[in-house]
Amino acid sequence: MSIQRLAKYLHCVFILASLSLIALVGGNSSRVVHAEMKHVLRGMVADHTGAAIPNFRVGLWVRSREGTVSMPEMGSPMLTAQTDRDGQFSVELQPGSYEVCVVRFPKSCRELLVEETSRSLEYLNFRINPVDDPAGSGLLDKRVREISGPFATDCGRVRREDSPKLATKCALRAYKSHKAFYVRYDDKGIGDSEGARAIAGDATGKVYSLEFDSMGMDTTDLPPGTTMPDGFHTKIIACSQPVRLRVTRAAGELICFADGHWLGDK
Numbered sequence: 001m002s003i004q005r006l007a008k009y010l011h012c013v014f015i016l017a018s019l020s021l022i023a024l025v026g027g028n029s030s031r032v033v034h035a036e037m038k039h040v041l042r043g044m045v046a047d048h049t050g051a052a053i054p055n056f057r058v059g060l061w062v063r064s065r066e067g068t069v070s071m072p073e074m075g076s077p078m079l080t081a082q083t084d085r086d087g088q089f090s091v092e093l094q095p096g097s098y099e100v101c102v103v104r105f106p107k108s109c110r111e112l113l114v115e116e117t118s119r120s121l122e123y124l125n126f127r128i129n130p131v132d133d134p135a136g137s138g139l140l141d142k143r144v145r146e147i148s149g150p151f152a153t154d155c156g157r158v159r160r161e162d163s164p165k166l167a168t169k170c171a172l173r174a175y176k177s178h179k180a181f182y183v184r185y186d187d188k189g190i191g192d193s194e195g196a197r198a199i200a201g202d203a204t205g206k207v208y209s210l211e212f213d214s215m216g217m218d219t220t221d222l223p224p225g226t227t228m229p230d231g232f233h234t235k236i237i238a239c240s241q242p243v244r245l246r247v248t249r250a251a252g253e254l255i256c257f258a259d260g261h262w263l264g265d266k
Contacts (some may be wrong), residue, residue: 020193038092039114045083045102046230050127052087053219056102056213058126063097063111070082102126104133104231129217130232137186137196139230141213144182147200147208147236152180159186162250171254175201175245181241185253197264199245199254207239209256209263223259237263 043055059077081089095116101109105128155170167183174181182200193215200208216232227236239256247254248265255264
């Protein structure tokens with residue numbers, strides 16, 4: 001190969017390499033810019049008395065150009081944020097149009113437009129009321145089965161007029177045999193509402209205490225790690241490790257120790 005041809009060849013290679021480098025840098029740059037275009041939405045969820053609500057889900061749905069349907073018909077939200085112990089939440093958003101709602105509370109829904117040029121987003125204050133979300137105790141049964149698993153021992157549902165002796169004995173026997181189990185005890189809720197509590201253990205030996213009220217429960221002074229996945233209705237508390245269980249003298253129900261005291265003692 002002559003010197004002239006070699007020089008032309010090297011010149012072409014240099015140009016192609018330069019173009020590739022520019023494309024690579026430009027691509028990375030656009031990704032950086034794209035990442036920087038995210039905006040942080042912040043807000044707070046409180047009940048009708050103004051008390052902050054911890055461990056509540058806030059859902060975000062993307063709105064189409066033609067609008068959107070009501071929350072119950074939209075299915076699962078595209079994004080969710082969980083409120084902290086002070087009832088506050090935050091979530092990063094790309095520019096777009098959103099429907100922001102406290103999950104299970106369609107009346108709380110807000111339209112939110114996030115533009116590329118937005119410097120800051122409105123701080124959203126949600127105020128929700130338990131009466132806007134009445135529920136049946138099937139929610140408790142659903143959570144109990146999720147915790148214990150599909151092969152758990154069902155020790156039964158103890159209605160208010162029934163003796164809990166056999167169901168409690170079944171649950172204790174399953175726990176001592178290192179088997180997943182669950183037992184439910186019906187109770188009177190607040191006012192005329194339907195109430196119940198349950199104990200559920202999974203296959204790993206973890207045990208949980210669950211409470212339910214059809215009209216909702218107080219969300220203040222919750223033990224650390226408590227979750228309320230169904231609005232105000234179900235409260236799930238992990239029993240302390242190592243697990244300590246006992247039967248109440250008055251009601252004959254199985255309870256566990258957590259957060260320094262016996263849960264559901266009567």
